[in-house]
Amino acid sequence: GAGVSQTPSNKVTEKGKYVELRCDPISGHTALYWYRQSLGQGPEFLIYFQGTGAADDSGLPNDRFFAVRPEGSVSTLKIQRTERGDSAVYLCASSPRTDYGYTFGSGTRLTVV
Amino acid sequence: KQEVTQIPAALSVPEGENLVLNCSFTDSAIYNLQWFRQDPGKGLTSLLLIQSSQREQTSGRLNASLDKSSGRSTLYIAASQPGDSATYLCAPKGYKLSFGAGTTVTVRA
Numbered sequence: 001g002a003g004v005s006q007t008p009s010n011k012v013t014e015k016g017k018y019v020e021l022r023c024d025p026i027s028g029h030t031a032l033y034w035y036r037q038s039l040g041q042g043p044e045f046l047i048y049f050q051g052t053g054a055a056d057d058s059g060l061p062n063d064r065f066f067a068v069r070p071e072g073s074v075s076t077l078k079i080q081r082t083e084r085g086d087s088a089v090y091l092c093a094s095s096p097r098t099d100y101g102y103t104f105g106s107g108t109r110l111t112v113v
Numbered sequence: 114k115q116e117v118t119q120i121p122a123a124l125s126v127p128e129g130e131n132l133v134l135n136c137s138f139t140d141s142a143i144y145n146l147q148w149f150r151q152d153p154g155k156g157l158t159s160l161l162l163i164q165s166s167q168r169e170q171t172s173g174r175l176n177a178s179l180d181k182s183s184g185r186s187t188l189y190i191a192a193s194q195p196g197d198s199a200t201y202l203c204a205p206k207g208y209k210l211s212f213g214a215g216t217t218v219t220v221r222a
Contacts, residue, residue: 104158
């Protein structure tokens with residue numbers, strides 16, 4: 001596609017529920033990143049994929065968070081047993097290679113009530 | 114761990130003034146540095162990308178400089194306009210992109 005697409009754009013869920021957030025990167029971009037942004041702060045790194053494998057998942061806050069990229073294109077960020085503190089904007093970005101810039105999607109605003 | 118600091122945190126200027134936004138980072142082992150713009154409730158829009166071998170990059174009224182050895186980058190916006198009001202984020206890239214908290218700019222008409 002022309003840009004990075006994230007769905008849904010907004011998600012409201014009840015505490016304790018499971019959610020999936022989807023990212024469709026630019027075609028051909030091998031690197032894919034997930035970030036989380038809380039109000040008034042810069043984005044914080046969650047996980048980085050190079051191809052199908054998670055090259056760095058050190059930013060995932062705990063084991064309730066998991067992400068996959070089974071075919072090296074679309075990625076899904078999965079959050080189990082959601083908590084109110086998970087409320088944030090989840091951003092996805094892709095890049096064709098290490099020394100290129102990132103292109104970000106518009107994000108998914110997750111609200112846990 | 115890369116630490117990124119942006120000063121000032123907020124800036125309000127009258128239309129027509131030039132803007133100077135500062136960014137400092139602790140780890141100089143970077144591939145490149147990007148400046149992004151973020152409007153309220155929106156995603157990030159890339160403004161400029163400076164490779165580690167470059168000293169500056171220009172696009173229209175925007176100019177960004179990079180001094181990798183001292184861990185500093187500066188974004189200059191000439192002749193500011195109300196449409197420039199947004200939050201500007203600096204992001205050096207080593208293994209991954211790291212962000213500061215941003216500078217929120219308000220340009221008064």
